[in-house]
Amino acid sequence: MSSSTVLSNQEHAPVDFAALKARQQATWAAGDYAVVGTTLQIVGERICEAVDLRAGERVLDVAAGNGNATLAAARRFAQVTSTDYVDALLDRGRERANAERLVVAFRQADAEALPFDGGSFDVALSTFGVMFTPDQEKAAAELVRVLRPGGRVGLANWTPEGFIGQLFKTIGKHVPPPPGVRSPALWGTEARLAELFRGHEVSATKQVFNFRYRSPDHMLEVFRSYYGPMNRAFAVLDGAGRAALEADIRGLAARMNRGGEDTLIVPSDYLEAVVTRR
DSSP states (O other), X not given: OOHHHHOOOOTTSOOOHHHHHHHHHHHHHSSOHHHHHGGGHHHHHHHHHHTTOOTTOEEEETTOTTTHHHHHHHHTTOEEEEEESOHHHHHHHHHHHHHTTOOEEEEEOBTTBOSSOTTOEEEEEEESSGGGOSOHHHHHHHHHHTEEEXXXXXXXXXXXXXXXXXXXXXXXXXXXXXXXXXXXXXXGSHXXXXXXXXXXXXXEEEEEEEEEESOHHHHHHHHHHHOHHHHHHHHHSOHHHHHHHHHXXXXXXXXXXXXXXXXXXXXXXXXXXXXXXX
Protein backbone atom coordinates (compact mmCIF):
# COMPACT_ATOMS: atom_id res chain seq x y z
CA MET A 1 0.00 0.00 0.00
CA SER A 2 1.47 3.38 -0.96
CA SER A 3 1.60 6.35 1.37
CA SER A 4 -0.62 8.27 -1.03
CA THR A 5 -3.29 5.57 -0.60
CA VAL A 6 -2.98 5.63 3.17
CA LEU A 7 -3.01 9.42 3.39
CA SER A 8 -6.15 10.60 1.62
CA ASN A 9 -5.95 14.35 2.26
CA GLN A 10 -7.24 17.20 0.12
CA GLU A 11 -3.93 19.00 -0.01
CA HIS A 12 -4.90 21.93 -2.22
CA ALA A 13 -7.92 23.36 -0.36
CA PRO A 14 -7.42 26.75 1.38
CA VAL A 15 -6.34 26.29 4.97
CA ASP A 16 -6.78 28.65 7.90
CA PHE A 17 -3.49 27.77 9.59
CA ALA A 18 -4.06 30.08 12.57
CA ALA A 19 -7.39 28.47 13.42
CA LEU A 20 -6.01 25.00 12.86
CA LYS A 21 -3.01 25.69 15.07
CA ALA A 22 -5.26 26.92 17.89
CA ARG A 23 -7.32 23.75 17.60
CA GLN A 24 -4.22 21.56 17.62
CA GLN A 25 -2.84 23.37 20.64
CA ALA A 26 -6.04 22.65 22.54
CA THR A 27 -5.90 19.02 21.44
CA TRP A 28 -2.36 18.46 22.72
CA ALA A 29 -3.20 20.25 25.95
CA ALA A 30 -6.06 17.79 26.55
CA GLY A 31 -5.48 14.78 28.76
CA ASP A 32 -1.88 14.48 29.93
CA TYR A 33 0.42 13.53 27.07
CA ALA A 34 3.33 13.00 29.45
CA VAL A 35 1.74 9.73 30.65
CA VAL A 36 2.15 8.33 27.14
CA GLY A 37 5.18 10.38 26.18
CA THR A 38 7.39 9.15 29.02
CA THR A 39 7.18 5.61 27.65
CA LEU A 40 8.91 6.85 24.47
CA GLN A 41 12.12 7.93 26.22
CA ILE A 42 14.25 5.40 24.37
CA VAL A 43 13.49 7.26 21.12
CA GLY A 44 15.09 10.41 22.54
CA GLU A 45 18.20 8.46 23.45
CA ARG A 46 18.39 6.91 20.00
CA ILE A 47 18.04 10.21 18.15
CA CYS A 48 20.91 11.76 20.14
CA GLU A 49 23.09 8.85 19.06
CA ALA A 50 21.87 9.12 15.46
CA VAL A 51 23.01 12.78 15.23
CA ASP A 52 26.28 11.86 16.99
CA LEU A 53 25.68 14.50 19.64
CA ARG A 54 28.76 16.10 21.19
CA ALA A 55 29.11 17.49 24.72
CA GLY A 56 28.86 21.28 24.68
CA GLU A 57 26.85 21.52 21.47
CA ARG A 58 23.93 23.96 21.36
CA VAL A 59 20.77 21.87 21.00
CA LEU A 60 17.19 22.96 20.31
CA ASP A 61 14.37 20.48 21.00
CA VAL A 62 11.38 21.55 18.89
CA ALA A 63 7.83 20.55 19.85
CA ALA A 64 9.57 18.82 22.73
CA GLY A 65 6.48 17.57 24.53
CA ASN A 66 7.46 16.30 27.95
CA GLY A 67 11.14 16.39 27.02
CA ASN A 68 12.40 12.98 25.96
CA ALA A 69 14.99 14.29 23.49
CA THR A 70 15.63 17.25 25.79
CA LEU A 71 16.66 15.02 28.67
CA ALA A 72 18.68 12.70 26.45
CA ALA A 73 20.69 15.64 25.09
CA ALA A 74 21.19 17.20 28.53
CA ARG A 75 22.46 13.86 29.86
CA ARG A 76 25.14 14.11 27.18
CA PHE A 77 26.21 17.54 28.52
CA ALA A 78 24.81 19.54 25.63
CA GLN A 79 23.50 23.11 26.06
CA VAL A 80 19.80 22.41 25.61
CA THR A 81 16.83 24.67 24.93
CA SER A 82 13.49 22.86 25.09
CA THR A 83 10.48 24.36 23.29
CA ASP A 84 6.80 23.58 22.86
CA TYR A 85 3.64 25.60 22.34
CA VAL A 86 1.84 23.89 25.24
CA ASP A 87 2.97 25.29 28.59
CA ALA A 88 1.76 22.25 30.54
CA LEU A 89 4.07 19.98 28.55
CA LEU A 90 7.04 22.26 29.19
CA ASP A 91 6.18 22.06 32.89
CA ARG A 92 6.43 18.26 32.71
CA GLY A 93 9.81 18.48 31.02
CA ARG A 94 10.99 21.00 33.60
CA GLU A 95 9.95 18.68 36.46
CA ARG A 96 11.89 15.81 34.92
CA ALA A 97 15.01 17.92 34.31
CA ASN A 98 14.92 19.22 37.87
CA ALA A 99 14.58 15.69 39.24
CA GLU A 100 17.77 14.70 37.40
CA ARG A 101 19.54 17.99 38.20
CA LEU A 102 19.98 18.71 34.52
CA VAL A 103 20.51 22.25 33.25
CA VAL A 104 17.94 23.01 30.53
CA ALA A 105 16.38 26.25 29.28
CA PHE A 106 12.63 25.98 28.65
CA ARG A 107 10.74 28.35 26.37
CA GLN A 108 7.28 28.40 24.84
CA ALA A 109 7.64 28.55 21.06
CA ASP A 110 5.79 27.84 17.85
CA ALA A 111 7.68 25.34 15.67
CA GLU A 112 6.65 27.34 12.59
CA ALA A 113 8.07 30.63 13.96
CA LEU A 114 10.98 29.81 16.24
CA PRO A 115 12.08 32.86 18.29
CA PHE A 116 15.80 32.39 17.66
CA ASP A 117 18.33 33.96 15.30
CA GLY A 118 19.55 32.03 12.32
CA GLY A 119 22.55 29.82 13.01
CA SER A 120 21.94 29.79 16.78
CA PHE A 121 22.22 26.02 17.21
CA ASP A 122 24.41 23.09 16.25
CA VAL A 123 21.60 20.52 16.47
CA ALA A 124 17.80 20.66 16.27
CA LEU A 125 15.81 17.65 17.49
CA SER A 126 12.16 16.67 17.32
CA THR A 127 10.67 13.32 18.32
CA PHE A 128 7.05 12.86 17.23
CA GLY A 129 6.58 16.61 17.52
CA VAL A 130 7.28 18.82 14.51
CA MET A 131 5.55 16.25 12.30
CA PHE A 132 2.21 17.51 13.63
CA THR A 133 2.67 21.13 12.50
CA PRO A 134 -0.01 22.19 9.99
CA ASP A 135 2.38 24.11 7.70
CA GLN A 136 5.01 21.48 7.04
CA GLU A 137 7.17 23.55 4.68
CA LYS A 138 7.41 26.42 7.16
CA ALA A 139 8.30 24.09 10.04
CA ALA A 140 11.03 22.37 8.02
CA ALA A 141 12.45 25.72 6.94
CA GLU A 142 12.59 26.88 10.56
CA LEU A 143 14.49 23.77 11.65
CA VAL A 144 17.14 24.51 9.04
CA ARG A 145 17.20 28.27 9.59
CA VAL A 146 18.16 28.08 13.28
CA LEU A 147 21.14 25.80 12.51
CA ARG A 148 24.67 26.81 11.64
CA PRO A 149 25.99 25.52 8.30
CA GLY A 150 26.86 21.86 8.83
CA GLY A 151 24.41 21.60 11.73
CA ARG A 152 22.15 18.55 12.03
CA VAL A 153 18.43 18.02 12.41
CA GLY A 154 17.44 14.80 14.17
CA LEU A 155 13.87 13.60 13.64
CA ALA A 156 11.73 10.69 14.78
CA ASN A 157 8.44 10.53 12.85
CA TRP A 158 5.71 7.89 12.84
CA THR A 159 5.30 6.16 9.48
CA PRO A 160 1.96 5.87 7.66
CA GLU A 161 2.05 2.07 7.80
CA GLY A 162 3.00 1.70 11.48
CA PHE A 163 0.66 1.42 14.45
CA ILE A 164 0.39 5.14 15.23
CA GLY A 165 0.00 5.99 11.55
CA GLN A 166 -2.80 3.44 11.34
CA LEU A 167 -4.28 4.70 14.61
CA PHE A 168 -4.58 8.21 13.19
CA LYS A 169 -6.11 6.79 10.02
CA THR A 170 -8.63 4.92 12.20
CA ILE A 171 -9.49 8.05 14.18
CA GLY A 172 -9.83 9.97 10.92
CA LYS A 173 -12.55 7.58 9.74
CA HIS A 174 -14.69 8.71 12.68
CA VAL A 175 -13.49 12.30 13.14
CA PRO A 176 -12.26 13.49 9.72
CA PRO A 177 -9.25 15.84 9.72
CA PRO A 178 -9.65 19.38 8.34
CA PRO A 179 -9.66 19.44 4.52
CA GLY A 180 -6.57 20.65 2.77
CA VAL A 181 -4.07 19.62 5.44
CA ARG A 182 -1.29 17.19 4.69
CA SER A 183 -1.14 14.14 6.93
CA PRO A 184 1.50 14.33 9.71
CA ALA A 185 2.54 10.78 8.80
CA LEU A 186 4.06 12.07 5.55
CA TRP A 187 7.02 13.13 7.70
CA GLY A 188 7.55 9.41 8.20
CA THR A 189 8.35 8.88 4.51
CA GLU A 190 11.72 9.44 2.88
CA ALA A 191 10.07 10.99 -0.17
CA ARG A 192 8.42 13.75 1.84
CA LEU A 193 11.57 14.48 3.83
CA ALA A 194 13.48 14.83 0.57
CA GLU A 195 10.92 17.45 -0.50
CA LEU A 196 10.90 19.31 2.80
CA PHE A 197 14.70 19.43 3.06
CA ARG A 198 15.58 19.80 -0.60
CA GLY A 199 19.18 20.92 -1.02
CA HIS A 200 20.34 19.35 2.24
CA GLU A 201 21.73 15.91 3.03
CA VAL A 202 19.05 13.53 4.34
CA SER A 203 19.64 10.05 5.71
CA ALA A 204 16.86 7.93 7.19
CA THR A 205 16.46 4.55 8.85
CA LYS A 206 13.30 2.66 9.77
CA GLN A 207 13.09 1.94 13.50
CA VAL A 208 10.53 0.21 15.71
CA PHE A 209 9.13 1.28 19.05
CA ASN A 210 7.16 -1.31 21.00
CA PHE A 211 4.15 -0.10 22.94
CA ARG A 212 3.84 -2.34 26.00
CA TYR A 213 0.65 -2.43 28.05
CA ARG A 214 -1.06 -4.94 30.29
CA SER A 215 -3.86 -5.57 27.79
CA PRO A 216 -5.77 -3.94 24.92
CA ASP A 217 -8.17 -2.55 27.53
CA HIS A 218 -5.25 -1.01 29.43
CA MET A 219 -3.82 0.61 26.31
CA LEU A 220 -7.22 1.98 25.31
CA GLU A 221 -7.78 3.36 28.81
CA VAL A 222 -4.41 5.13 28.85
CA PHE A 223 -4.67 6.57 25.35
CA ARG A 224 -8.30 7.60 25.75
CA SER A 225 -7.57 9.34 29.04
CA TYR A 226 -4.22 10.96 28.31
CA TYR A 227 -3.38 11.07 24.58
CA GLY A 228 -4.82 14.36 23.35
CA PRO A 229 -5.88 13.38 19.80
CA MET A 230 -7.71 10.28 21.02
CA ASN A 231 -9.09 12.04 24.08
CA ARG A 232 -10.63 14.77 21.89
CA ALA A 233 -11.92 12.29 19.30
CA PHE A 234 -13.94 10.42 21.92
CA ALA A 235 -15.11 13.71 23.41
CA VAL A 236 -16.75 14.95 20.19
CA LEU A 237 -18.49 11.68 19.27
CA ASP A 238 -21.90 10.54 20.50
CA GLY A 239 -22.41 7.21 22.25
CA ALA A 240 -22.70 5.18 19.06
CA GLY A 241 -19.71 6.94 17.55
CA ARG A 242 -17.57 6.29 20.61
CA ALA A 243 -18.52 2.60 20.57
CA ALA A 244 -17.61 2.32 16.88
CA LEU A 245 -14.27 4.06 17.34
CA GLU A 246 -13.46 1.91 20.35
CA ALA A 247 -14.24 -1.26 18.38
CA ASP A 248 -11.98 -0.19 15.52
CA ILE A 249 -9.10 0.67 17.84
CA ARG A 250 -9.45 -2.65 19.64
CA GLY A 251 -9.40 -4.42 16.29
CA LEU A 252 -6.26 -2.58 15.19
CA ALA A 253 -4.48 -3.37 18.46
CA ALA A 254 -5.51 -7.03 18.26
CA ARG A 255 -4.23 -7.37 14.70
CA MET A 256 -0.85 -5.87 15.57
CA ASN A 257 -0.38 -7.39 19.03
CA ARG A 258 2.56 -9.77 19.29
CA GLY A 259 2.22 -10.22 23.06
CA GLY A 260 -0.14 -13.18 22.95
CA GLU A 261 -3.15 -13.48 25.24
CA ASP A 262 -1.46 -12.37 28.45
CA THR A 263 -0.21 -8.91 27.54
CA LEU A 264 -0.05 -6.29 24.78
CA ILE A 265 3.07 -5.60 22.72
CA VAL A 266 2.37 -3.51 19.64
CA PRO A 267 5.31 -2.60 17.38
CA SER A 268 5.06 0.82 15.77
CA ASP A 269 7.39 1.78 12.93
CA TYR A 270 8.95 5.22 12.86
CA LEU A 271 11.47 6.89 10.60
CA GLU A 272 14.66 8.10 12.27
CA ALA A 273 16.16 10.80 10.09
CA VAL A 274 19.23 13.04 10.19
CA VAL A 275 19.34 16.14 8.00
CA THR A 276 22.66 17.94 7.60
CA ARG A 277 22.41 21.58 6.63
CA ARG A 278 24.49 22.53 3.61
